[in-house]
Amino acid sequence: MRPLDVDSLNPALKNVEYAVRGELAIKAEALREELKNPDNRLPFDKVISSNIGNPQQKGLDQPPITFTRQVAALMEWPELAKLAPNVFPEDVVQRAHELQAEIGSIGAYSHSQGVPFIRKNVAKFIEERDGYPSNPNHIFLTAGASVGVSLLINMLINSPKAGILIPIPQYPLYTASLAQHSGVPLPYLLDESSEWSTSIQSVEDAVKKAQDDGITPRALVIINPGNPTGALLDASTQEALVKLCEKHSLVLLADEVYQNNLHKPETHTFTSFKKVVSQLKSPIPLVSFHSISKGVSGECGRRGGYFECDNFSEEVIALIYKMVSVGLCPPVSGQIGVDSLVRPPKPGQASYGLWLKETSAIHEALASRTHTMSERLNNLPGVSCVDSPGALYLFPQIKLSKAAQDAAKSAGKAPDAFYALGLLDETGICVVPGSGFGQKEGEWHYRLTCLCPGVDEYVGKLEKFHRDWVEKYGEA
Amino acid sequence: MRPLDVDSLNPALKNVEYAVRGELAIKAEALREELKNPDNRLPFDKVISSNIGNPQQKGLDQPPITFTRQVAALMEWPELAKLAPNVFPEDVVQRAHELQAEIGSIGAYSHSQGVPFIRKNVAKFIEERDGYPSNPNHIFLTAGASVGVSLLINMLINSPKAGILIPIPQYPLYTASLAQHSGVPLPYLLDESSEWSTSIQSVEDAVKKAQDDGITPRALVIINPGNPTGALLDASTQEALVKLCEKHSLVLLADEVYQNNLHKPETHTFTSFKKVVSQLKSPIPLVSFHSISKGVSGECGRRGGYFECDNFSEEVIALIYKMVSVGLCPPVSGQIGVDSLVRPPKPGQASYGLWLKETSAIHEALASRTHTMSERLNNLPGVSCVDSPGALYLFPQIKLSKAAQDAAKSAGKAPDAFYALGLLDETGICVVPGSGFGQKEGEWHYRLTCLCPGVDEYVGKLEKFHRDWVEKYGEA
Structure with a gap:
């Protein structure tokens, strides 16, 4: 042996x-x-x-958000609503009933792409955020953003001569996934001297260098807000990046998991790439990643998130579905976390005050x-x-x-x-x-x-x- | 574009x-x-x-096991123990307190390999089942058995000329993972005429055929109890399979997720490969997979499971750790499901009667x-x-x-x-x-x-x- x-x-x-x-x-x-x-x-x-x-x-x-955890507790043991009737706010009980009617037991496998009802809620959240339509059938719920990123990189790397443009500094998930799937990282430098901004020229230079080296760039990774930099992109840079993807036939992988962590909202706002691509009517394939691990939810241990695909053909969506179906389904506990993230309590509801x-x-x-x-x-x-x-x-x-x-x-x-x-x-x-x-x-x-x-x-x-x-x- | x-x-x-x-x-x-x-x-x-x-x-x-869900509800919202003091059995409250002390919030990332305390409990479960020591540091908690299988196949396939022996009929996760990671499936036929038994000769024939075709067999997959066949291996077959792995330097991938689904326990019992390998003092690298999705737990949606590595070097364990760390951690909700699976209520405890x-x-x-x-x-x-x-x-x-x-x-x-x-x-x-x-x-x-x-x-x-x-x- x-x-x-x-x-x-x-x-x-x-x-x-x-x-x-x-x-x-x-x-x-x-x-x-x-x-x-x-x-x-x-x-x-x-x-x-x-x-x-x-x-x-x-x-x-x-601390976790109480509303999220109260709903989750009722999903774990639905009898609690009867056994401890005065403990849960009315809107929590109502939300849990609604989810139970849609999902059944959280101990059952869901649809591989995620519970259809929750995907519809994600689509509504995106529509309200951006003002453009979102298709629930092009949304995939995931066990956190990472598995989605890794899957997309696995799909896009079609040969050892295929590469993906990544910012430097970057969140190392990107280089790790590229190494695992034998793709070439194509670094472009962020500019520390101007608040870690992204320079179009530096991305263009990286594309040029890749081409000179015989590497085909397949996608551009943008992390906005930045990790590890915390930087936020301005509108003109976002537009220019979309046009750059158009010019070089790149898929845009938009890691937007920190979209709700904004410390200076008066001067530094978040605009999703979905909105920019929609405004420009750009045909570029876009994948936007979001997560319940960050923001103010901080529910890392649940492993929940989603990605939305825009300008993807049904054939490619079917391929993604096939790949996620091999893993059966994302954790349902994470999926209901996503539902809480995209449907927080509203003014007038019993839980709104505490949530706020x-x-x-x-x-x-x-x-x-x-x-x-x-x-x-x-x-x-x-x-x-x-x-x-x-x-x-x-x-x-x-x-x-x-x-x-x-x-x-x-x-x-x-x-x-x-x-x-x-x-x-x-x-x-x-x-x-x-x-x-x-x-x-x-x-x-x-x-x-x-x-x-x-x-x-x-x-x-x-x-x-x-x-x-x-x-x-x-x-x- | x-x-x-x-x-x-x-x-x-x-x-x-x-x-x-x-x-x-x-x-x-x-x-x-x-x-x-x-x-x-x-x-x-x-x-x-x-x-x-x-x-x-x-x-x-x-129906889910009430004990599992009661513990999970308290993990989601720990204040419940105070707010609804008479609703939870004493052993449930005690178990939840113990887990909270070890894990903290279930919304936090855990150790990438899984909560150390839960891995120790898994090791104890294995020791009690088999009568041989188990090392918690060689156990990886996972989001169901599938992700572990896929990772091991990704690791073992070191070239397009590497293959893995799989039973026919097989659970298609194996062929799917092999296709994804460009490995060669090496089929061996199960024998329907004798209750879908595994013939050593048929595995040997598959090894021989692979070698003739220039393919290196890296591992042998055994599903016991079988999927889709429901077959159970007898002791002499298990021993012969271990010796076969030894002879051909194969890693044994033992898919044992149905170990607790036995319909004729008088005549058809389950023996783990961990026990057989230990009894024989065999040096073969063994990976045993288990899950909370099957058995009588049926908690598919939680995504929980584990694999145990035997006869693996610390260097290889470190490589597995590195790979799982990129995905951060398995869902904590699934991990506490594993804890329930390996530590069910015992006679004398408040929940034992209902659990039984x-x-x-x-x-x-x-x-x-x-x-x-x-x-x-x-x-x-x-x-x-x-x-x-x-x-x-x-x-x-x-x-x-x-x-x-x-x-x-x-x-x-x-x-x-x-x-x-x-x-x-x-x-x-x-x-x-x-x-x-x-x-x-x-x-x-x-x-x-x-x-x-x-x-x-x-x-x-x-x-x-x-x-x-x-x-x-x-x-x-």
Whole structure:
């Protein structure tokens, strides 16, 4: 019997990298275990997982929206409505009855594309948001946005010479899925000097380079609001990007999972690509992704989301259906989460007041924390940080001295990974080094979430670590 | 702009076929819609989806286990324990508290491999079942068994010349995943004449044929209890299969999702491959899959399951971890379903009596229905049906006359698909033709589930349709 070793496995998987749950995150888990030992000699008393946008995790404890959970509890055990009649608001009971009539048991497989009734509700949500029609039969409910992205990349990569344009920095799901499906990542650089904006020229340059290298670009990925940057696209850039897709026959993959995380709504608003494509009457195939994991819902663990296909032929929709049917159906618990997201309580309904209070508190806390954190990070020597107008993250740039870079080299680490490991060891704060997202040659960043409740203590730790670091390795 | 057509997409996906949710199932959905029209002229008043093992679906309505759902309701909205204090049994409240302490919010991402506490409980369940140690760090919780199977196949197929041995008939997830990941299916025939038993010689023949064709067999798939056959392997066959894997350096993929669906427990018992491999001290890499969708749990919609790896190096485990981390985590709702499956109420606990009553009723109904149905099908002219000792299905063979085969040919259908379409059109019963699972050249079957509650009415329709068919096309 030959043993099964990594070299005998699919070589494409070796190249998959996903830093958000990589070396740093694994070490953070180990430290969390170590803290349970009363004799540990760690210089901190808790590990703060700022590596991932996971609002409800222990220690961050962003509360779930009560309405969503009350409906879910009744879906789990419908008899509760009778057994505890005074516990649930009227609109919750009514909503659960309606869903039960449509779905039946949440323990049954649903339609592979997602419960038809919920897809109709998603289509209404999109129509109200954008003012253009949406077809429920071209909407696929998913277990979070990630599986949809991965499936679309699997479909679009039709040869090892096919590539997909991705922003740098990017959310590493894109490079990971491309590696898994043997596609070529075609990076285009975002511009940090103008709030991480997207330059049409830089996308055009990437298309040109791909063509020169004999690679066919199949799709353009846009993350709006940006991850890890938090940037929001303006209308003229969105239009130009759609035209660029038209010119080069690209599918537009619009990752819009942070569309409801807007910290400066007076100046930085969100417009969906669905709306732009509809306004321009553009024929480009568009896939828009949304999720219940982000926004103020934060229901990551439910695994719910959807994607909408525009300008897709019925033949291609049937192919997508076939592929999702092999996985049977998305989790029904996530599907009812999507229903809550697209049909929140309305004014006049029993749950509206609490819903408004809860969601406003989360919006305000995120906006204020993001602003405070970026301001204080900007005051540190050698740190510059765009004050993100959207999403859940900051992506500060850190200048690292020659001495720091040499120390990293001796440790066999990229300089920003070395910095992030130091931060974790000293403070218990886990961030993701910029190399996990991609960055300009010779620059260093890290991504941290703006989810930690005690912002003073949290930023205080970041500040102390950075000042000690500069003390030790000198200014860059 | 070139339109996006199917020919421009990944050619591997074209070859994916999944009959369980294919042509018949899509037509059944359309008929279900048509029934809502009061002026429809359909010869039946309901569609019965016997194409898929989905116990809790509308019309079948197998009730969920109350304990599982009560715990889940408290996980969704923990305040319920205080707000409705007399509604939940004591052990349910205690279990929910324990899970909340370990998991925190079910709206948070968990460890990518699954909640460590739940993995420990799975390991204990396996240890108690088999009497051999199980390592929680080599267990991966999943969104149902399917995603695990697909990932393992993606890993093992390291070139287009790599193949996997699959039983014929098989559950089409295997051929679908192989097509998606460009691997070669290496079929070995099960023996219908001896209750669909597995012949070592037939597997050896398939290995030999693969080698002659220049294909490297990487793994052997065993479905036990069988799907669609319901067959159970005996101990000597299991041992011989393990030795065969050893001889040919094959990974054993043991699909054991029906391990708790045993209709003749006096004569047909289940032994896990984990136990056999441990007893033999075999070094073969083994992956065993289990699920909450089947058994008496029937919680398909939660999407929960696990796989355990044995004789896997830490390096390969790390690779699997990396791959699952890109998808973040399995649905937490499914994970708590797994916890319920492996930790049901025990004698002496408040919920035990109801749990025993509910699970016994489901076991008995399934066993009795399976037996009755196979007996009555066997009485039909040209039909022979193994009385399945396990799983949720029957897989009757139907002899089709020359006239029937000609009619099928004119309709452009395989004869068994033609039969199944006729059955659907006449009775509203949706089954899956044998060609969807694979069968011996020139033989015809269909798979139907044994989940329909009104067995008399249900089999009555099957009988009438078949007799009319024989009337029309003659005996074979």
